[in-house]
Amino acid sequence: EAGVAQSPRYKIIEKRQSVAFWCNPISGHATLYWYQQILGQGPKLLIQFQNNGVVDDSQLPKDRFSAERLKGVDSTLKIQPAKLEDSAVYLCASSLIFPVGGYNEQFFGPGTRLTVL
């Protein structure tokens, strides 16, 4: 079974430039997550989709970050304009839909390492 795919794996940009990351979840996984992981810290949830709808984007800096999952499959995360503090690894994860009180494992992609100069 193919895992979560992400591209690019590495990106270096200058501040104020724009950047976009792509994620293709595991086939059949309706829930998709984007996390930001700053060096030395744990991942922080940015946005969660269920199919093509947003479930939680409370920690997404909406003045510069945007994400979409138009067809309920793959997703893009964009930063415009980038700041130095956006340097981090951006992780995508996916999981099945599950009932209230249940649990489904999140499967993570390898991440995109962003460096903002």
Added chain:
Amino acid sequence: SQQGEEDPQALSIQEGENATMNCSYKTSINNLQWYRQNSGRGLVHLILIRSNEREKHSGRLRVTLDTSKKSSSLLITASRAADTASYFCATDTDNYGQNFVFGPGTRLSVLP
């Protein structure tokens, strides 16, 4: 906001020794998970323990949960060099089990 805090921040042991990492959290949880992250890779789910469970085993891994102390521990027995990684605990506080908050992690180095 950060829910879980792992302790220690870094741990260095010899191959064959046991490694114990701890996680403390602040609010009531439904589930607590442990993840491993090798250098340059995504996270891999290791084990989940529910709030009504006290101990779980998976191969060389043993996880305990003490909800009265709001803490969990991950024990890796007979460690191997391949266990070198960062280990994170993640807690969920909602009834949907979808919204996990990760701690800052413990960096484990297993020396050959």
